[in-house]
Each structure stands twice: as structure tokens, then as C-alpha cells.
Amino acid sequence: MIPNRRGLFRAVARAWPWLLLAMVAVLYGFARIKGGFAYGLAAGKNLADFLLEMAAILPPVFLLVGLFDVWIPREVVERYAGRRSGLKAVPWMILLAMLQAGPIYVAFPFAVSLWRKGCAPRNVFIYLGAFSALKIPMLTFEVTFLGWRFSLARTAVTIPVFILLAVLMERLLPAQYEPPRLEEPSAR
Amino acid sequence: MIFLWIIAGAALAVSLAVDGRKTRLAVIKGLKMLMAVAPLMLGVLAAVSLALAAVSPEMLKQVLAGGGPLPFLAALVIGSIALIPGYVAYPLAGILRQNGASIGVLAAFITTLMMVGVLTLPLEARFFGWRVAWIRNALALAGALVVALGMTLVLK
Numbered sequence: 001m002i003p004n005r006r007g008l009f010r011a012v013a014r015a016w017p018w019l020l021l022a023m024v025a026v027l028y029g030f031a032r033i034k035g036g037f038a039y040g041l042a043a044g045k046n047l048a049d050f051l052l053e054m055a056a057i058l059p060p061v062f063l064l065v066g067l068f069d070v071w072i073p074r075e076v077v078e079r080y081a082g083r084r085s086g087l088k089a090v091p092w093m094i095l096l097a098m099l100q101a102g103p104i105y106v107a108f109p110f111a112v113s114l115w116r117k118g119c120a121p122r123n124v125f126i127y128l129g130a131f132s133a134l135k136i137p138m139l140t141f142e143v144t145f146l147g148w149r150f151s152l153a154r155t156a157v158t159i160p161v162f163i164l165l166a167v168l169m170e171r172l173l174p175a176q177y178e179p180p181r182l183e184e185p186s187a188r
Numbered sequence: 189m190i191f192l193w194i195i196a197g198a199a200l201a202v203s204l205a206v207d208g209r210k211t212r213l214a215v216i217k218g219l220k221m222l223m224a225v226a227p228l229m230l231g232v233l234a235a236v237s238l239a240l241a242a243v244s245p246e247m248l249k250q251v252l253a254g255g256g257p258l259p260f261l262a263a264l265v266i267g268s269i270a271l272i273p274g275y276v277a278y279p280l281a282g283i284l285r286q287n288g289a290s291i292g293v294l295a296a297f298i299t300t301l302m303m304v305g306v307l308t309l310p311l312e313a314r315f316f317g318w319r320v321a322w323i324r325n326a327l328a329l330a331g332a333l334v335v336a337l338g339m340t341l342v343l344k
Contacts, residue, residue, distance in 0.1 A: 014227075016231055017227045017228055017230050017231020017232070017234065018227070018230075018231070020231050020234035020235050020238070021230055021231065021234045023234070023238070024234045024237055024238060027238075039241050039242065040241075042240075042241035043237045043238050043240075043241035044237075046236070046237035046240050046241055047233060047234055047237035049273075050233040050236065050237060051230075051233070053273065054229065054233070056189050057189060057192065058222060059196075059222075060192045060193050060195070060196030060197075061192070061196075062218035062219070062221055062222040063196045063199075063200060063214075063215065063218050064195070064196050064199060064218075065217075065218055065221060066213075066214040066215055066216070066217040066218025066219070066221070067199050067200065067203055067211075067214045067218070069214065069217050069218075070203075070210050070211075070213050070214040070217065071203065071210070071214070100192075101189055101191075101192065102189075103271065103273060104302070104303075104305060104308070105229065105232075105305075105308050105311050105312070108311070108312065108315040108316070109221055109225075109315065111315070111316075112315045112316065125324065128324075129303070132302040132303045133299070133302055133303060135274075137274070138274040138278075138302075141274050141275055141278040141279075142274075142278055142298075144278070145278040145279055145281060145282035146278065146281055146282060146285065146294065149343060150291070150294070150339075150343065153339055153342045153343050154295060154298070154299075154335070154339060156342070157295075157334075157335050157338040157339055157342060158299065158335050161331045161334050161335055161338075162303070162331060164331075165327045165328065165330075165331045168327060169320075169323060169324060169327060172323055173319075173320065173323070177317075177319075177320075179315060179316045179317055179320070180314075180315075180316075180317050182220075182221050182224045182225065182314070182315070
């Protein structure tokens with residue numbers, strides 16, 4: 001009974017992304033054929049926009065992560081951003097994150113890669129925080145639509161907050177915590 | 189974005205010039221990671237597309253503009269769930285402000301939008317594990333609250 005149920009759970013866990021995709025496709029197709037079904041059109045258009053964005057960002061991101069993984073030795077990451085790296089890593093992590101673009105899930109693969117190479121968890125989360133809140137492309141939008149005052153104030157208030165949260169994160173996790181392996185265990 | 193392609197291309201070229209075998213390994217590694225998360229990513233994006241289509245800018249205007257604690261709470265909840273790219277979110281925020289949304293509401297909306305992702309939780313968990321995903325999002329939500337309150341104090 002139990003293995004059976006687990007099999008069902010696994011099947012659902014595997015199938016739901018495809019079911020959702022199929023649902024969007026069906027709704028969109030229905031809207032196109034019947035007309036007057038704005039929800040289906042909007043959902044289809046949203047998905048198309050997201051897919052284009054993914055196609056534009058993900059290939060170079062994963063290529064860079066792969067290259068980083070192969071070329072940058074663990075000692076380097078440990079020395080500059082490891083647990084004993086002190087405060088000097090912080091501005092670098094923030095700068096690195098600010099130069100990027102895209103939604104936060106684009107930052108996950110590199111963040112995990114850093115973590116596995118011995119980057120201190122707090123620095124990983126500082127990177128993620130800066131990525132989500134301080135990307136330069138995003139700041140230009142913010143300045144355009146909400147003004148300098150808003151943007152500067154938000155930046156000034158946000159930086160200490162996400163650094164604090166990152167330190168807290170590191171404290172909350174067990175010292176030997178490692179993110180799960182993504183790819184099958186392959187040749188290192 | 190073009191910038192990203194140029195950097196990746198340059199890095200690939202240098203890597204190829206130095207060591208072809210290592211480069212092949214790197215490309216395979218990157219592809220494997222991409223393949224491992226692609227289905228989940230597609231599913232999350234489909235879910236976000238469906239959710240986003242149900243919400244119109246008009247509705248957001250009605251819920252988020254105005255004073256009191258209710259728009260503030262709504263901003264935290266909507267921002268946490270939604271995944272709206274910056275080039276859509278900021279024009280929207282500009283409109284919200286013109287319609288009388290307070291600084292605190294705008295800050296709460298934008299900060300949760302960027303730092304908290306309820307719909308992307310499965311994806312985040314795939315990369316970092318569920319434990320990290322939950323803690324990070326909970327802390328980010330608390331952080332967004334602090335940022336919003338701080339912004340209200342700094343501006344105005």
C-alpha cells in the first residue's frame with residue numbers, strides 16, 4: 001500500500017508541470033478558436049513572454065555556471081567568500097549580483113554552485129538578496145517610474161536588511177548543510 | 189541580456205582555447221543542470237501565467253491604492269505570490285502611486301515581489317532544499333515588512 005501510494009505521489013510530482021503547461025495551451029487554443037475568452041489569451045501570452053525570457057537568459061547562465069564549476073577551484077571560492085572570508089566578500093557579492101539581469105530563479109544555479117564550492121552561506125544569501133533587490137537593469141526601471149528619492153531610499157534601507165537576513169540564515173542552518181545535488185553524480 | 193551572451197560566449201571561447209576536454213565537461217554539466225530543472229521551471233511559469241492572467245492592473249489599483257492597513261497587507265500577500273518581471277512591475281507601481289498608493293504599500297509590494305516567491309518555492313527547493321526555501325522566504329517576508337516600515341519613516 002505504502003510503496004503504491006508513494007508511486008502515485010511521484011507520478012503527480014513528475015506530471016504536474018506538464019499538466020499545467022497543457023492547461024495553458026488548451027485555454028489559449030480554446031480562446032483562439034472561440035474568441036472572446038480573454039483569460040485564455042492572457043494566460044497564453046504570459047507564458048509565451050516567460051518562455052522567451054527563459055530562452056534568452058538560461059542558456060548563457062547555465063553555460064557560465066558549467067564553466068565556473070569546471071574552472072574555478074574550490075580553494076579560490078573558499079579564500080575569497082568562504083566562512084572565514086570576513087567582510088571583504090560582501091561588496092563583491094553585491095557587485096556581482098548587481099551586474100546581472102532576470103528573475104530571481106535565474107540566480108539559483110550560480111548561487112548553489114558557489115555554495116558547493118565552499119562559499120559561506122551568508123555570502124550566498126547576500127548574493128541572492130542583492131540579485132533580487134539591486135540589479136542595475138531593474139534599478140533603471142525603478143528610477144524611471146518611481147524616481148531617485150524612492151530608489152535611493154529603498155536601496156539604503158534594503159541593503160542592511162538583506163545582509164542581516166543572510167547572516168541570520170547562516171545561523172539557522174546546520175554548519176554542514178549542503179544543497180541537494182542537481183545533476184546525477186557524474187565525474188567531478 | 190546581450191551582455192550576458194557576450195560574456196558567456198567570451199568565456200566559452202577562452203575555455204575552448206585553453207582546454208577542449210574541460211570545456212566539454214563544463215558544457216555537459218551546464219546542460220545537465222538545465223535539464224534537471226527545466227520541467228519544474230516550465231511548470232512554475234505555467235502556474236504563474238495562469239495566476240497572472242486572473243489579475244488585472246485595474247484590480248490591483250483598487251486593492252492597493254488608498255490608505256489604512258488593508259492595502260499594506262494586500263501588497264505583502266500579492267507581492268509574495270506574484271512573479272512579475274521588473275519591466276511590468278515598475279510601470280504598474282508608477283500607476284499605483286498616481287492613484288494614491290502610499291510609500292509603504294509600494295515598498296511592500298515591490299520588495300515582496302522581488303524577494304519572496306511562493307509560486308517559485310518548488311523551484312527554489314529543487315536547488316537549495318525545502319528547508320532553505322521555507323526559511324529564506326519567511327525571512328524575506330519579514331525583511332520586506334521592515335523595508336516597508338523603514339521606507340515610510342525615511343520618506344514622507
